[in-house]
Amino acid sequence: MSTLFRAVYSSVIYGVLLCQLWACSSSPEMPKADEVESLFVDSLFTPVTDIPSAEDIFYLPPDAVVEVRRAFERYSLSHSNTLTAHEWLANYINANQTSTQREFRYQDNLTQIASETYAQRAGNCMSLVVMTSALADIFNIETEFQDIAIEPVWDKQGDFYLINGHVNLRLLPPTNTHTVYVSSHAILVDFMPERALRGYDKTQINRQTLITMFYNNMAAEALVDGDLDRAYALIKAGLKRGQFVPAFNTLAVIYRHRGDEKRAEQVYRYALKFDPNDMTTLYNLAVILGDQGRLDEWAEVHKVLELARIRNPYYYYDMAQQAFDEHQYDEALAWYQRALARADYRHEFFFGLSQTYWALGDEKRAKLNMEKAMALSADETDKHRYQAKLQAMKRH
Structure with a gap:
């Protein structure tokens, strides 16, 4: 990159x-x-x-x-x-x-x-x-x-x-x-x-x-x-x-x-x-x-x-995604939180955090962060995707 x-x-x-x-x-x-x-x-x-x-x-x-x-x-x-x-x-x-x-x-x-x-x-x-x-x-x-x-x-x-x-x-x-x-x-x-x-x-x-x-x-x-x-x-x-x-x-x-x-x-x-x-x-x-x-x-x-x-927050984001893909959810959580500490305006960071909380069984925080991702996204495609994910979480 x-x-x-x-x-x-x-x-x-x-x-x-x-x-x-x-x-x-x-x-x-x-x-x-x-x-x-x-x-x-x-x-x-x-x-x-x-x-x-x-x-x-x-x-x-x-x-x-x-x-x-x-x-x-x-x-x-x-x-x-x-x-x-x-x-x-x-x-x-x-x-x-x-x-x-x-x-x-x-x-x-x-x-x-x-x-x-x-x-x-x-x-x-x-x-x-x-x-x-x-x-x-x-x-x-x-x-x-x-x-x-x-x-x-x-x-x-x-x-x-x-x-x-x-x-x-x-x-x-x-x-x-x-x-x-x-x-x-x-x-x-x-x-x-x-x-x-x-x-x-x-x-x-x-x-x-x-x-x-x-x-x-x-x-x-x-x-x-x-x-x-x-x-x-x-x-x-x-x-x-x-x-x-x-x-x-x-x-x-x-x-x-x-x-x-x-x-x-x-x-x-x-x-x-x-x-x-x-x-x-x-x-x-x-x-x-x-x-x-x-x-x-x-x-x-x-x-x-x-x-x-x-101070590139995407460094931490990429590390979080890698840890998530390897099912190291606690580690992914820490990386996502570091990314958000540097850029708390990126919708994809909250989306990743939401997925991680869901994988860890914390449904409340998963829904909360999915709502934040949806609110921050300016792209209608992303917004609809996050909304669909949130609805699926609520039906769970």
């Missing part, structure tokens, strides 16, 4: 970790453009032409621009004490359901360009931040982007583990020195406010870095879908806009899935020059070394991983 990094966002571990995009690390030096260029091997991939440009990412169609301008004009004409543009915009994008403007809401789906997010009134945090920035551009409102150091949220899609990060932005007040504004504070726009209010560390990032993160998100999603050509084109577009260390990890995962482990290892080792303690990159490199039987090198990398003790 690989791991990816994704900022909902995403990253990638080959067949194991795909981080959906944030968790930027500060590097003592930045990659050089000519060095980065040498990492690309276009001959391994079929060209893809429909990759959005950086301008496309923030583009809003004329009718959307007119709609937003008119909304602001209507507000200004109907209020004597009008808000500044950045205050109004903050209210506009968070309008409540009873207003004429349907609110923009967080929805953990694909990363989208601004025009798509505006049309759908929904998107993941990366999509919503990009759209809000595009709206701010209409009024020449300055923005600051922030990478939020939240606790990693794990997910699993196919052969990848995903680590989801978070990003938000601040709308800055006008800087006209000839006008005195009653409100001159910056406004935080965060579509997941429970995260914004918990005091996580924040790193300010520039627009170029945000664009690279955006491409990395899309590349991770294409990789999960099995479209290596598109994933490569996207990650190359991102790395040409700016150097974002997790994106190198994504590029390496793409090479490994294409069957070029030598090139993948080269990219992993290049990424480690800038962040030698990045767990995702180290883990993915260890997978290659282990598969190739290079045990001495593997041991050196694994030593670092063990010292940091990978």
